Amino acid sequence: MLACSALNTASRRQQIESWEASEMNKEVVTPRPAERVNFPIDVQFHAACKNSELDEVKELLSKGVDIDVANVDGLTVLHQACIDNNYEVVQFLLSNNANVNAQDNEGWTPLHACASCSYTELAKYVPTLYRFLKLISGFKMIAFF
Template identity: 50%
Template sequence: MSQDARSSSAPFKRAEQLKRWEESETNRESSALDGKTRKIKFPPGCVFLAACASGDKEEVLRLLKKGADIDTTNVDGLSALHQACIDDNLDMVEFLVEHGADVNKGDNEGWTPLHATASCGFMSIAKYLIEHGANVAAVNNDGELPVDIAESDEMEDMLQQQIDDRGIDADDARNEEERLMLSDAKNWLINGVEEKLHPKTGATALHVAAAKGYIKVMDLLLQAGANVDMQDFDGWTPLHAAAHWGQREACEILVEHICDLDMKNCVVSYELLFFQFL
């Protein structure tokens, strides 16, 4: 990755921001009452990610001993391991994995560290991750395996060889989530729907099915009584999700089931999204 691209990463920016503050005249000269110097306070997760991004292993170890979560993420769901992969920092990748980082953790878009590495074309890191348990059949939110987004022919060939050696059916892997959701939906149709919320996002199965255009799953969930207007933690309904991801048929199905067209999420009204697809 280029220096410009690396400098635009969130953890790198936080590290630079913290460094600039500590070296600033404002920090050195500012005084609080009782003669105490005021210090800016960053959230623990930001401090940990910044330490990892700057390669300060001693600080990372100190933070881990104090209880820092090695798999903590930024707002995009990127862990320190994701970022080390993006930055082509094999040394930090090895350090994090050796200290227990989850090699298969997905970000907000379902990208694992191997997805990130494959998309950047970093062969050494990809091989290391695979040797330490990275799942070559992991699927992101767009239904893509790492091999599907490989940056180079060399990366694609290596990942495809791993898939072949393991006897993995790539098409089955890409469709596994929809099959599992279809099975659950059939069960809910018989026994009643379970509106389980995702612990991080508050999304329901109907949100996921609508966003990904799993039409058969949607039909079963709606027959089972799924709440068509359930809002996640950001106020998104299944209709917001379907509209945002361009799933026209999913939008039509939700409208047919009398979803509330006037509901707004915490950011933007639904109409701005939906009518792009009419």
Template identity: 30%
Template sequence: RLRASRTVRFPNDVVFQDHIRQGDLEQVGRFIRARKVTLDTIYPSGMAALHEAVLTGNLDCVKLLVKYGADIHQKDENGWTPLHMACSDGYADIARYLISLGASLEATTDAGEKPSDLIDPEYKDLVELFQATTM
């Protein structure tokens, strides 16, 4: 006897987030071009797509989302911008890219922290980047 196969369908947003976390640029681009997702949606994680991409440390994915209109100034549910996340997690290349696009160095989280407040002194390249941009 043959059984009918069951397929489980996930909402587009869930699948899209998964593609971002895996760094699957082809699928990320495909989803955006097919208008299956809106880039400014805040997911149940409390973050938007760009925040998720920053947390993976994948600069190419960040660039792709920005190319398709992701807002570099968008705050997550705690008031963190993508630049806050890049600084907190030590991604100097992503921070440099966001700053080059005009990301605010003065934006504050709900707790009143600026991106530079979140930099671990161990992240020398980030420390230097912020020293250079504030001079």
């Protein structure tokens, strides 16, 4: 065991000496400055709503982001807040006139999101979505409470 350890130490010492003598060791490496990633304002808005960062949401709205901006699936932030059962964000968005009738790429409204997830309390809060309301999407799915 001791002979093996001495052999490894000698081998490692030889590797270090070889590296120190090499041209690679003499090259000056200057680190590249970190590149900053900037996401589009609509992506920032979706992320801020998803994370319930209402101060950031307010700031982005003041910069002119459309409250009803949709992602590639047609989901608005109101759709996403309903999917996440995020009462605080839903309340904020509705108080700032988010479109409760916005449809995603499959014709679903925020109410459909509430209904499909069984979020009845949240659905009852959404204005114009009262007790016996029926909405029919492109798939003829009926959501009512």
